[in-house]
Amino acid sequence: MLKKRISFLIIALLILTLSVSVFAQEKIQLRVSWWGSETRHQATLDAIALYEELNPHVDIIPEYSGFEGFRNKLFSQVMAGNAPDIFTTVMEWYPDLRDADAMVDITGMVDVSGHNPMYVEACSLDGKMYGVNLSVNGMVLIQNNTLLEKLGVEPLEAPYTWDEMVAKFQEVYEKSNGRVYGAPDFTANPEGMGFDIFKYYGYSVLGYEDAFPFDNDKFTINKEDIQSFLQFFADMRETNAIAPVDISAMNDFSANSLLIQNLTAYEINYAGTFGRYQDQTTDDLQPLPMPVGPNGESGDLARPGLIFSVSKNSKHVEEAAKFIDWFTNSPEAAKILKTSRGILPTEVQRAAMLEAGSEISAVDEKVMRVMDEILQREFKLAYVGPSGHAEISSIILPEISQMIGFGLMTPEEGAEEIMMEIK
Amino acid sequence: MKIISRKKGPLINRDHLTAYLFLAPWLIGILFFTLWPFITSFIMSLQETNLFSTKFVGLDNYRALLSDRRFIKSLKVTIKFVVISVPLKLSFALFIAMLLKDKIKGVNFFRSALYLPSLIGTSVAVAAMWTQLFGPSGLINDILGIFGIQGKSWIANPKTALYVLVILVVWQFGSSMVIFLSGLKNIPVSLYEAAEIDGANKIQSFFYVTLPMLSPIILFNLILQTIGSFQTFTQAYIITKGGPINETLFMVLYIYNKAFTASEMGYASALSWVLLFVILIVTGLIYWTSKYWVYYES
Numbered sequence: 001m002l003k004k005r006i007s008f009l010i011i012a013l014l015i016l017t018l019s020v021s022v023f024a025q026e027k028i029q030l031r032v033s034w035w036g037s038e039t040r041h042q043a044t045l046d047a048i049a050l051y052e053e054l055n056p057h058v059d060i061i062p063e064y065s066g067f068e069g070f071r072n073k074l075f076s077q078v079m080a081g082n083a084p085d086i087f088t089t090v091m092e093w094y095p096d097l098r099d100a101d102a103m104v105d106i107t108g109m110v111d112v113s114g115h116n117p118m119y120v121e122a123c124s125l126d127g128k129m130y131g132v133n134l135s136v137n138g139m140v141l142i143q144n145n146t147l148l149e150k151l152g153v154e155p156l157e158a159p160y161t162w163d164e165m166v167a168k169f170q171e172v173y174e175k176s177n178g179r180v181y182g183a184p185d186f187t188a189n190p191e192g193m194g195f196d197i198f199k200y201y202g203y204s205v206l207g208y209e210d211a212f213p214f215d216n217d218k219f220t221i222n223k224e225d226i227q228s229f230l231q232f233f234a235d236m237r238e239t240n241a242i243a244p245v246d247i248s249a250m251n252d253f254s255a256n257s258l259l260i261q262n263l264t265a266y267e268i269n270y271a272g273t274f275g276r277y278q279d280q281t282t283d284d285l286q287p288l289p290m291p292v293g294p295n296g297e298s299g300d301l302a303r304p305g306l307i308f309s310v311s312k313n314s315k316h317v318e319e320a321a322k323f324i325d326w327f328t329n330s331p332e333a334a335k336i337l338k339t340s341r342g343i344l345p346t347e348v349q350r351a352a353m354l355e356a357g358s359e360i361s362a363v364d365e366k367v368m369r370v371m372d373e374i375l376q377r378e379f380k381l382a383y384v385g386p387s388g389h390a391e392i393s394s395i396i397l398p399e400i401s402q403m404i405g406f407g408l409m410t411p412e413e414g415a416e417e418i419m420m421e422i423k
Numbered sequence: 424m425k426i427i428s429r430k431k432g433p434l435i436n437r438d439h440l441t442a443y444l445f446l447a448p449w450l451i452g453i454l455f456f457t458l459w460p461f462i463t464s465f466i467m468s469l470q471e472t473n474l475f476s477t478k479f480v481g482l483d484n485y486r487a488l489l490s491d492r493r494f495i496k497s498l499k500v501t502i503k504f505v506v507i508s509v510p511l512k513l514s515f516a517l518f519i520a521m522l523l524k525d526k527i528k529g530v531n532f533f534r535s536a537l538y539l540p541s542l543i544g545t546s547v548a549v550a551a552m553w554t555q556l557f558g559p560s561g562l563i564n565d566i567l568g569i570f571g572i573q574g575k576s577w578i579a580n581p582k583t584a585l586y587v588l589v590i591l592v593v594w595q596f597g598s599s600m601v602i603f604l605s606g607l608k609n610i611p612v613s614l615y616e617a618a619e620i621d622g623a624n625k626i627q628s629f630f631y632v633t634l635p636m637l638s639p640i641i642l643f644n645l646i647l648q649t650i651g652s653f654q655t656f657t658q659a660y661i662i663t664k665g666g667p668i669n670e671t672l673f674m675v676l677y678i679y680n681k682a683f684t685a686s687e688m689g690y691a692s693a694l695s696w697v698l699l700f701v702i703l704i705v706t707g708l709i710y711w712t713s714k715y716w717v718y719y720e721s
Contacts, residue, residue, distance in 0.1 A: 072683050096686075190664060247559045249579035249667055261560055391685065402668045406581060 026057065028316050030323060031084035033063040034306070035070040036340070037276050043340035047333050051326060058319060078102040078311075085314035086323065088134075089307050094125050095387045097309070103130040104310045109321035111329055114346030118302035122382050125216075130309055132324050135272060135342035137305030138374040139193070139200060139290050141165070142267045142274060144259060146283035151175045153265070155286070158373060162205060162291045169241035172265045182241045183266040184258045185248035187233050187401035192251065193268050194401065195393030198229050200290055203299030203380055205232075214385040219422050227415035234404055234411050245405030249398075254280065271371055272305050272342030275363045287370040289377070300374055303382035305342045331355075339364040343371040389422075396421050468692035477689070484693035494694065496669045497677040498701070500585065504673065505652040505705075508589045513644055516596035517637075520603035521629075534604070541597025549591070550661035554578065557587050557662075581670045584663050588671060591658050599644045606640035607633070635718040642717050646706055653702050674698045 034044060041064050048060045063084055065073075071093065077083040078100050089097060097103050105128040112120045112132065119133045141156070148155050153171050156164065169182020187194035202212035206225055213221040236242045243251075243264055251258045253276060259267040260280045267277065274287045292298050308327065310320045327333050331352030334344050338360065344350050353360065353368075360368070400417055403409040409417075443450070468484055470477045488494050523534055543549050556562050557577040564574025577583045610633065618628040634641075656675040659665060665672035665680070674694065682691035 075686070190666065244576075246576040246579040246667065250554075250558055250576055256554065256558060263559065394684075398666075399668055402581075402666070406668065408668070 027059045028057055028319050029059045029061060030086065030314075030316060030320055031061045031063060032086045032323070033074070033084040034088040035065055035067040037066075037279070039275060039279070040340040043337050047327065047336045050332060050336060051323060054326075055322075058323070060323070075100070081313050083311040083313060085311055085316060085320045086308050087311060089131060089309050091122055091304055091307065091382060091384055092390065094130065094384050098125055098130070099387075102309075102312055104312055104314065104317050105129060106132070106310055106317070106321050106324075109318070110325045114329060114348050116302065116379075118379050118381055119304055119345065122302055122304050123307055125384070131304075131307035132328055133304035133306075133345045134308055134328065135305035135345055136371065136375065137270050137272045137303065137342040138300050138371060139196060139268060140271045140274065140287035140370055140374075141290060142259065142269065142277060143286045143288055144262070144265045144281075144283050145286050147180065147262055147265050148172070151180065151265070156288060158289045159292050159296065160288075161294060165291045166236060166239075166241050169236065169266065170239050173240040178240070180262065181243040181247075181258075181264045182236075183243070183264050183268065184251040185233060185237060185242045185245055185401070185405065186268055187230075188245045188248040188398055188405055189251050190249075190394050190398045191253075192248075192398065194397050197268060198397075199301060200299035201229055201232070204291070204293045204297045207293075207297070210380070211383060214389065215383050216385070218386050219389070221422075223415045223419045226418050227411050230401065230404060230411035230414045233401065237405055245402050249402065253277075259285075270305065270342070271367050271374070272339075274367050274370075275339065278363050278366075287366055289370060289374050298377045300377055300379055301382040302379040335359070339367050343368060392418065392421060464692040464695055467689050468696050470689040472687065472689040480689070484690050485697070487690065488693060488697060493669060493672065493677065497672040497674050500670060500672055501653060501655075501674045502701075504585060504589065504655065504671075505649060507585075508592050509645065509648045509652050511589065512593045512596050512648060513599055513641065515593055516599035516644070517603050517641075519596065520600045520607055521633075523600075524604060524607045534601075538597035538601060541595045547657065547661055550658050553587065553591050553658070554662050578663055579667050581667045584667055584670050588655070588658050588662065591662075592652070592655065599648060602640060602644055603637070606637050610636045636720070638717040639719060642709070642713050646709055649705060649709065650702055653698065653705070674701075 032048070034040070036044075044064065045062060048062060052058060052060055070088075074083065074087055074089070074093075075096070077087075078097070083102060094103075107124075107129040110129075110132050112129070115133060116136065119136065120129065123129060123131045123133050143155055145155050151172060153168070153175050156168055160168075166182075172180055172182045184192070186192045186197050199213060202208045202221070202225065206212070206228065208220075211220050213219055213225070233242070237244065242248065243258060247258065247263065250256050253269070253273060254260075257267070257277065257280070258264040259277060262283075268290070269277070271287055274285070278285050290298065290300065308324045310317055310324070314320055327337075328345050329348060331348060334349035334352040335356050337344065337349075338353060338356075344353060350368075396418060400409065400414040404411055404414050467477075469479060469481060471480045471483065472478075519537055523530055523537070540549075554561075558564075559574075559576040563577065567574045575583070577587050614632050614636065615628055618632050623631065654675050655673050656679065659671045659673050659676050660679065663671040665676050675698070678691045678694045678698070681687045681694060
């Protein structure tokens with residue numbers, strides 16, 4: 001009797017587990033990974049929840065973290081063949097990801113008609129669209145208006161020239177009796193914006209028209225270009241317009257940010273990170289477009305802020321593309337995502353967000369306004385650069401710049417050294 | 424309860440099997456997580472690898488090391504760090520152990536409190552705290568400011584960065600201290616009494632009784648700390664990131680950079696093997712000198 005009862009129970013249990021797993025199988029699971037701040041995490045999770053509501057057959061598994069270590073994790077996952085179906089990337093990782101055969105060509109699977117074509121081109125490699133841009137982004141000069149007011153310094157107003165910017169930096173140092181510097185030394189920090197500013201500098205100051213400092217395969221610069229840039233920073237160091245190397249090397253995007261600590265009045269970063277700075281201080285920060293050359297030359301790049309790519313090992317490429325399509329084109333996603341990834345990539349979404357009106361925070365409005373200004377300027381196509389060039393921006397430039405800053409090298413020697421490394 | 428008698432039998436009988444079963448976690452651990460990576464890393468050190476392809480290149484990686492100025496720099500920096508930090512840490516640990524060996528009021532509290540920094544030792548949180556302490560607007564500069572001294576950015580200054588890390592590891596003297604403490608307690612009181620009768624003062628009895636009697640323990644601590652010191656990573660990774668201008672680019676940090684930032688696993692493996700040999704040689708040297716200064720009672 002007991003035996004019978006037990007076997008009945010076991011069979012019942014078996015049926016139950018089987019049926020549960022059958023139901024579970026019907027749902028398509030999509031893993032999506034991204035990095036970012038709390039704001040971005042929450043906004044993305046909310047958007048995902050809405051998508052799941054609209055598409056009950058899809059179950060999205062989010063994998064999110066800070067930026068630290070994201071690249072390593074992604075490449076380990078790629079190597080192990082278990083990368084998320086949809087992962088966040090930047091165009092600089094494209095060549096490595098292509099070599100690893102990690103991305104699916106999704107040309108025609110996602111509607112990109114609402115995107116700026118420059119950005120669609122930047123998301124492609126060898127004519128294959130390997131991803132979709134999630135935000136238009138631009139470099140901005142962030143200005144601490146509260147601090148400037150305290151120091152009795154008139155804030156900058158766009159458009160302004162490079163000379164005006166440097167003069168302003170010096171004024172900050174003088175008016176604060178040497179307590180506050182104009183800006184950090186962007187070139188001295190391994191995680192700094194130095195190389196990105198160099199790209200802008202090439203178009204805006206050195207007069208390049210296309211492909212600076214490299215195209216997709218090789219460098220297009222010479223020693224004089226680098227020397228000019230290094231000298232520009234050496235001069236700013238000389239006059240204390242920028243903070244000394246030993247202070248600047250400590251600069252980061254959060255607790256040790258010189259801008260947040262009121263050690264500098266200015267900082268340069270991408271518009272998408274503006275909220276992150278503003279979240280950490282009660283001072284009134286303001287993003288400005290980058291400086292222009294004597295004849296108004298700018299060097300803003302159509303560099304996709306963040307890209308969603310579909311993994312080669314994904315079993316649901318169609319569904320993944322559908323999610324990306326919704327994420328980048330639908331007004332309802334726009335209303336949730338707002339500026340959590342910078343400015344939304346498509347006109348439809350930007351319009352939807354503006355319609356939302358009162359729901360936009362003061363920070364978002366500032367970012368929208370500055371991006372509007374930047375988008376009116378002439379854009380340059382962003383290039384991925386030759387493989388292995390990352391070492392130039394993250395290791396060699398900061399190293400050389402620090403040596404110059406500590407007086408161990410002249411800008412000319414530094415330029416020679418960098419040219420040698422390039423070769 | 425029945426006592427199982429041990430009988431002579433085949434190599435693997437039931438008893439052995441049980442023993443192996445209980446040892447299995449350790450055996451699996453050493454086979455798969457120590458021995459296997461060990462062998463693989465040697466094979467990889469003979470290959471040129473990027474993320475997705477490998478090519479056998481023989482000893483090329485080792486040859487490339489010789490002309491790699493960052494490697495030379497990192498070797499120098501690491502040795503400098505070991506030479507400065509290990510003696511300082513051991514002296515400090517011994518000094519504190521001497522203070523705490525006698526029964527004074529609240530000695531247990533002091534022992535625990537002084538051991539605490541070592542418990543939280545290599546954690547990221549401590550390293551992050553150090554960044555705050557020694558940063559341009561950190562506590563150290565605030566304190567110096569009270570005395571009218573203009574502080575600087577200790578961590579990012581090439582002259583001071585290494586010493587910020589030295590202070591951090593010296594501060595984590597607890598485990599050496601505990602070992603010294605137990606060693607000190609094992610020195611027979613009779614020796615001190617004899618020295619006292621012979622007219623030795625405190626300092627003399629320290630040099631003529633304590634040090635010789637403690638020398639085996641010192642050797643033990645020295646070797647342990649030297650090996651550990653060669654492998655310093657977390658502190659430099661979090662606090663200085665190897666900078667400024669590579670002044671704190673420890674070997675392990677350089678290995679990490681090569682392996683996980685530049686994705687040059689083969690080169691990084693070669694570096695690891697060089698590090699292993701450097702540690703072997705230094706440890707061997709210490710061991711060889713020990714016969715001149717270590718005193719074994721028996």
